[in-house]
Amino acid sequence: MILTLLKSRFADALSGIADDPAQLLDMIKSSQDPKFGDYQANCAMPLGKKLGQPPRDIAAQIVERLDVADFCEPPEVAGPGFINLKLKEEWLTEQVNGILVDDRLGVTPVSEPKHVVVDYSSPNVAKPMHVGHLRSSVIGDAICRILRFAGHKVTSDNHIGDWGTQFGMIIYGYKHFVDQAGYEEDPVGELARLYRLVNQLSDYHAAVNSLPDLEQKLSAAQQALTTAEAGGEPKDKSEKKQRKALRKSVSGLEQQVGSTRKIMEAVRSSPVVSSAADEHPDIARLARLETSKLHAGDKENLKLWNEFLPACLSALQSVYDRLDVSFDLTLGESYYNPMLADVVSSLQEKGLARESDGAQCVFVEGNDAPFIIQKSDGAFTYATTDLATIQYRVKELGADEILYVVDKRQSEHFNLLFQTCQLWGFEDLKCQHVSFGTVMGDDNKPFKTRSGDNVGLESLIDEAVSRAAEIVAENDDKRPEPWLDADARAAVSEVVGSGGIKYADLHHNRDSDYKFSWDKMLATNGDSATYMQYAFARICGIFRRAETTRAFVREAGAAVRISTPQERALVLQLLSLGEAIQTALTDYRPNILCDWLLSTAERYSQFFDKCPVLKADSEELKASRLSLCELTARALELGLRLLGIKTAEVL
């Protein structure tokens, strides 16, 4: 890696000037602007400050001692003390020719591989996956792929919710409302219907119970607000704040009352549902009871659970197949059930857990809320399961590090979990909550259908693929003679559609919320999956035109020669994959790799525009450019594959 080489030379140059060069070496990076060269070292400024000398003098001293003449032009000192480095073209040529037949594009595996367990996707199996599971699945899968490529041992684990309250709900639903014919025809669809129904009915009764109280609170708040707005000093700061808080609580209550009424109306508007509601007034408690019966080993419920689970799992699997997302393990909550009691007693023995309001809690310094590991009714919580899971992953799997690719709203839970885990004795384990933001709709609220339901993941994929199909067809129809038959169009649509979904998610910084947009997702230009897939397909087109194959060109191994700025820029880009991967992994941000791919595709498009391959000036140049094309194709293919995105030879 170029950066590694530079760092080692700078380490030599800095020894004797600085006592702790590690931090300074991190200040060497690729230049943002080509006019500053290819790489820049920013370490002279902090060093100058530390030594009390002008940074430019320090920079000059470093340059004096720096031995990079074998691969760089003479370094230049600029501005306050930046050291700008430009790589020699002969050296770049040598480097690129060194990776012509390398599947890894010169990226060497890490010297100290870790065993990383990656926990992602983790849906509740009782209900169909929705758009909320997309980010976790796609980001988690990409991180696994990148980690593996970097040389780490990865265990991907789908920590499915297969043991919680939602199972009590479908068991209750099955016992009272099942449509046997529907269940036999489509078990998962019927179970999902039952889940929604039971959920709706318990929400209904909760709504009926809470409405009077809510209305009372609302009118009290409204009254308080009116009083506050009428009297008092308009400019008084604390009163202003108070009014603001009141307004907020009024609008919050209004919303609550509104949604509560909506829940009631929805039930009342359907005679069937309405009478079901009347016949099952205690449904919420009874559904919970089914859950605890299941946990206690009740024969009938366990039998139903064993019957439901395979069907639910296979429904999940079909979505994962479609997304090309896979797992080494699928160990759900039920797997850890037998270990939970020991977790609690172990924490009690160590004096970490104690009783509070009837529940077993771990209190972690600096946190008001306790970490509840056993509820007052004796049931365990997901905190308990998560602790048992950590224990299992360390002791049985030998994990060095665990990543949780989970919604950022759960950060407090993970804070408590990780701190408890430290106290419990897993000091050497590194845990990280790889958090991500919410997928928003046009209204800047979480992405929902018009009726307010979650968007099903399967229908989302279907929609993406069918929109992609239109684009593919439209584009192919523009040609004098279409290139694609119906089967090929369908295959390409799948690649473009699912690639679009994934890239749209991955190219955002995972921590930010992003607004869902079909148009952006399936944009055929700009920062989109299609842009890169298109660059790849154009390369394949050249090989077809040349009546040769990528394998043949690769085998021939003609040397790359740099003859234009476009070729230089492309070569430099291709040599920087290792850096992109390293940066992407420092904080598990796949968007860094997206940037690298975009930049690679851009530079290829520029090359494609300015540098004829088949009509190059000489046979030698043609061979050189064919080699460069083959290498770029491999780079795009590899980079996209690390994100879980496929390519097609013809678009």
Place this chain on the structure above:
RNA sequence: GCCCCGAUAGCUCAACUGGAUAGAGCAGCGGUCUUCUAAACCGCAGGUUGCAGGUUCGAGUCCUGCUCGGGGUACCA
């Protein structure tokens, strides 16, 4: 109340964890196809990085206060 997170071009988002003149893509305007896929390329225009201070050679990035928005906050996961 307390605790987190965010506010960057008209829109959607970046910004390699403190580096040079804050970048892309859309949308807008203008150029480039008898030549390897125009799903492309090139150019123009677009900014007081929410506000006010502070830290330093240097701040979108760190600190303090404020405004606005989002999320969380004891037995759902």
